[in-house]
Amino acid sequence: MSPTHSGSLEEFVPASQTELSRFMTENAATSHNQIFPVGGRTSLSVCCPSSQSGTLVCTSKLSRVIDYPVRDMTITVEAGMQLDQLNEIVSAEGQRLPIDVPQSNRATLGGVIATNACGPRRFSYGTIRDYVIGISAIDGTGNLFKSGGRVVKNVAGYDLGKMLVGSLGTLAVISQVSLNLRPKPETMSLVWFAFDSCQDADRALEAIITSGTRPTAVEYCNSKAARQIAAESRSELPSEHQVICVCYEGPANVVNWQTDRIREEWKEFSPLSSQIVETENATRLYHAFTEYQTSSDDPVTLKAVVLPSQMMKFVEAATRFDIAVQAHAADGIVYGHLPDSASSLEDVKQILNQLQKEISPQIGHLTVYQCESEWAESLPLFCTAPSGWSLMQQLKNALDPGHLLSSQRFSELVEA
Missing domain, CATH: 3.30.70.2190 (Alpha-Beta Plaits)
Structure with missing residues (x-):
């Protein structure tokens, strides 16, 4: 299938893992275009600069159920399946995937994994990382690789699939996933x-x-x-x-x-x-x-990860700047929507600098989650680099040696 143009970006919509792998192989060998994996397009602007050129690889047609052994409480589906669609299927059997994310009627499983999106239930049920027991993905050179399997006992040793959780599409295009399920509450x-x-x-x-x-x-x-x-x-x-x-x-x-x-x-x-x-x-x-954590029409949405015991200190600082704050309080995850009065880039930078002082870099970090597109190039989207950064660089070089997968997001981390 040939790509179609969407604004300044081309778009490719594979109908199978084989077609996706072939496209990625050809791109790595000839075109060398930047590849941006997308699903429901709910997180396109999350931690990503606005100026992009390359190809959107959309997984919307990869949405089949591969295997659903109900008694095992596991399911294997293609990564383009929407979260609501998955829960509708398993709800008929009294089961669910207890991960709540914004815009779940559009968000795909691949996107949820790539962004490590989570909601309030994180406190008791954990994150998507805790439910992934197997992943298939295509790396930057077009190679299909698998990690884990369709049953829990297959997960042993070094679990490469877990490295894709939160990778923001910088390591591989997730194509299929096996998940653990839970009973649906009364x-x-x-x-x-x-x-x-x-x-x-x-x-x-x-x-x-x-x-x-x-x-x-x-x-x-x-x-x-x-x-x-x-x-x-x-x-x-x-x-x-x-x-x-x-x-x-x-x-x-x-x-x-x-x-x-x-x-x-x-x-x-x-x-x-x-x-x-x-x-x-x-x-x-x-x-x-x-x-509520989605940005709506607010100029900037930030995300902070702090120790739960220090969350209130950060909240008080944010409230002084008239920031609307919601937190998964027992987990120390804070979302803040900056007010309309933060109308200039300098205002936003000043607020970020002050809030960054409230977070110890050894135990937390601050991220510009989403912002006005014209500001994305000038704001430090990742205010602090994550721990283990050198290992992430090695993994990036191994899976995407040409740095063709969402490398603008990756370069933001380098500069943090």
């Missing part, structure tokens, strides 16, 4: 707590580890984010103050006991109010939390 409820001070909220978060309950998710948002999330969920919730929202899933009687128990436990932290959200309202509110 019900879900959330408890919305409003707090007047960061100190009270921080004390409550610290108490999660000693709670008699087992939350599925623990979300924090400052008042600016709380108002937006409450409005998006169409819920009548107190949102004038900072909020911690605790989610529970499981059998109805167990969920009801836990929501009552956490309200009783947290009385000592002086919440201004607490409200249980159930049934359809709980689904809408949880969806609003999941979708």
Whole structure:
């Protein structure tokens, strides 16, 4: 299939792994075009400069179910399958992939793996890395390689497939994936707590580890984010103050006991109010939390990874800049949408510099998750280089010796 033009980029849509491999081989041997793997196109601007030239390789036609042994609670599918499509298939068997990502009606499994996208359930269920038991992918020279298998016992030794998680399309084009599944819970409820001070909220978060309950998710948002999330969920919730929202899933009687128990436990932290959200309202509110990390029309969206014990310190600093903040609080992952008042590149750089001072480079990092396209070339998208960078460079050189796969993203890391 010959590429078609899409703006300044060509586009290639393979119908099979063989066709994809042949295209990659020919490109490495002759054209030497930059290759940008895409799926549902929900994360094209994530950590990537705006000026691109080359070929988009779209996996949308790679969406078949290869194998689904229901009793084993595993499934093998092509990487272009959308997350909602996968969960619709396995839901009929009372199962699910418990990874929640924004725009799941468009996001593909390959894209979720490449960006290591995750949502509130990360606290109890982990990330996509914990569910990948096998991967097939095509490297920069067109070679198809496999790691792991279709059953859990096949995962042994050095698991190359896990290196593709979070690789942002810089190492290979993911074509097929085998996943572990989990049982689908009976019900879900959330408890919305409003707090007047960061100190009270921080004390409550610290108490999660000693709670008699087992939350599925623990979300924090400052008042600016709380108002937006409450409005998006169409819920009548107190949102004038900072909020911690605790989610529970499981059998109805167990969920009801836990929501009552956490309200009783947290009385000592002086919440201004607490409200249980159930049934359809709980689904809408949880969806609003999941979708909030997307950038919408905000000029810059940042992502910080810090120790959970230091999260509140970072949140306080961000709030002083009028940043709307949401955090997967028990995991120390913070998303912030900069205000419209940060209208110039210099304003944004100043804010980033100040926030970077709140993060110890040995234990965390700050990333410009998404931003205005005209600013992408001038902002340090990766404010700090990741640990183990030299090993990543060696792996890049081995799998993509011509540096043909999303190398603008890779060069951003070099410059960090």
